[in-house]
Amino acid sequence: MKKWSLVIGASRGIGKAAALQLAKSYPNDKILAVARNFSEATLSEFSGLNIIIMTLDIGNSESMTSIINLLQNAAVRFVIYAAVSLGFDFYNSTSEEFDRTMTINAKFPYFLCNLLIPYFFEDSKILFFVSKGCHSYLFNSPLFCISKAALYMVTQVLKKELQVPVGTLFPGVVKTEMLTEVNERIPGKELNYDTSLEPEVAARFIDFVLSAQVSANEFSAVEWSIYDRSHHDRWLAPGETIIENE
């Protein structure tokens, strides 16, 4: 049976780096890369690899049927949910934007994982990204934090309800478009770019956490943080270090 891995939010940032890393680590699988827009540069990075592009707006929850239809009889090895929306600030929030942000950050993955149940097998793992916005209010971003808190609870529900291991991972402060936008929202202060990580480093960490080096029990039991030194010797190259962003 053909094995697929799904990377939702794969056109840039951490999702794109994760799709490229999975294509290298699992050359016999197909990697489904989902996002609204793939730049020419990204398409050329993907070309020749086992990556299938799907252009989809997941702000519309109906769009998940396109993913299910494509899978047919395939088995799903990994789901990496990297899509994210920051949403508007408090004064510009609208009811429509509230619904859309909740759909992208929480409703879509909740129902997608439910629909994927028949496609999982014994090696499957589902991975979500957590951030400080899951637990506290940040950066002029009410809709982001409300929906990330909801996403966090989605992960807790899925951990109990699904037979498939569900993991949560904090990728660190990573140089992506989202980080640039977050920085623009912080009055008078910026996150430290000097110590922020390249998406490729986060992708290597993700690859390790998904690999057979991490048992299903260990995968689900802890919240994986890239800054936690206890696992660094299991995936960093000798002499390589990760400096925590302040």
Ligand SMILES: NC(=O)c1ccc[n+]([C@@H]2O[C@H](COP(=O)([O-])OP(=O)(O)OC[C@H]3O[C@@H](n4cnc5c(N)ncnc54)[C@H](OP(=O)(O)O)[C@@H]3O)[C@@H](O)[C@H]2O)c1
């Ligand atoms: N970067 C950090 O420092 C950091 C820190 C902690 C946690 N995280 C978490 O890591 C994850 C990835 O973050 P990132 O920094 O890589 O974000 P990013 O660079 O903004 O990338 C977000 C991805 O989501 C896709 N996306 C957004 N809206 C979509 C929609 N409506 N339909 C389909 N795809 C959509 C984007 O593609 P299109 O725009 O092409 O649709 C893009 O591929 C997020 O969950 C984030 O909260 C990031």
